[in-house]
Amino acid sequence: MADYREMWKELDMDLEKHDGLCEVLPMFYDEVYLSQENRPENMNYYNFVISEVHGLRIKELQDSKQEGKKVIGSFCVYVPDEITLALNCIPVGICSGSQFWVPDGEKLLPRNTCPLIKASIGAKLSKTCPYFQSCDVVVGETTCDGKKKAWEILKDYMDVYVMDLPQMKREKDKIHWIDEIKMYKDLLEEKTGIKLSFENLKEKIELVNKKRRTLKRLYNFRKYDPVPISGKDALLVSQIAFYDDINRFIEMTNKLCDELDERVKNGEGVFEKNTPRIMITGTPMSIPNWKIHHIVETSGGVVVCEETCTGTRYFENEVDENANTIEEQFENLANRYLGINCACFTPNKGRVEDILNYVEEYKVDAVIYNSLQFCSTYSIEYKSVEKALKEKGIPVIMIETDYSEEDTGQIKTRVEALIEMI
Ligand code: BJ8
DSSP: OOOOHHHHHHTTOOHHHHHHHHHHHHHHHIIIIITOSSOOTTHHHHHHHHHTTTTHHHHHHHHHHHTTOEEEEESSTTSOHHHHHHTTEEEEEOOOOOGGGHHHHTTTSOTTSOHHHHHHHHHHHTTOOHHHHHOSEEEEESSSHHHHHHHHHHTTTSOEEEEOOOSSOSHHHHHHHHHHHHHHHHHHHHHHOOOOOHHHHHHHHHHHHHHHHHHHHHHHHTTSSSOSSOHHHHHHHHHHHTTSOHHHHHHHHHHHHHHHHHHHHTTOOSSOTTOOEEEEEESOOOTTOOHHHHHHHTTTOEEEEEESTTTHHHHSSOOOOOOSSHHHHHHHHHHHHTTSOOTTSSSOHHHHHHHHHHHHHTTOSEEEEEEETTOHHHHHHHHHHHHHHHHTTOOEEEEEEOSSSTTHHHHHHHHHHHHHHO
């Protein structure tokens, strides 16, 4: 890897602490990813992206900033990338998936806060995340209580803008969300000095839809038996989708899909035919949270689908491209984004329906309901998901966990028992 220390210094990073982070990630990646057998060759691109995760991509962001672009961070899939891109900005999903950042987060947040929130705050506080350091503004949302209150803390450290996401899906909530999207547009217009045009937005709506279709194409290959790509690799591709250059990501992921197409034609898989097929549903898994996937795929199963925000919720449903006015474009955006079924909404029957559909589509043998610790919306929603799955005769277990490795042995025992039942 090239020497990026000067760049990190300019980003006001804590270099010593950052060295500590850089030491653990490659070892961990080798163990979880490079140890896999029979990986598609095109996964080399994603290996490269990870090896340069704090290097080349950050350099690209800095170069774009030199050219006048703004970098906008976000933590939730409700923040519309189409608006960000149409106003000459680059969206990046802030990772917040590592235990490394949790102790710093706990300096300001109660211990009984969700690890994703603690890691986000800790990453900023510790000055060890170059994405955070590159952002001109980060966009929070009013999804769960923990996040809402965390933005108030984060505001002391950087420019934070909060979108007020409704928690119900009535007509008046849609009107409110359209208004919030417009206010987000106003913010970026003010920051960039650019005016949003119908043509710009149309182009970016089509581009982001193309990215969604590419991810959907990838996921469709996971419906085959034998599966041509591991769950861990598919998860990695989804995670990288949040911060890679969008055009390059589409191109490289389609290349990967072409290879998977060949594999399917040749009946070639990463696991043997009839390997127990597991779906994971619940809270998002941001880089480098590969914990549950790694446990499943080293316990005799394969993950074939994720009903999460680092899975289907990110790419399912496109924005309707048929619009004649900007007003219609905003309405189409609101419709697509309010179609995401996050547990922050009430009622949230759509999520249960999605899960049941994916069980059929991906020929799922058992479901793991994964909830980050202290996430009450997802853990409470478990009961309705469990009931629906049991009625269909699909085994399901709930795992509540954080980013640490302390409970790995215990989770492995439960996952092995689940797989044995199949
Ligand atoms: S759309 S899942 S990305 S809010 S896990 S921080 S909910 S306490 S991440 Fe999410 Fe948007 Fe919903 Fe998706 Fe709070 Fe729960 Fe933590 Fe969560």
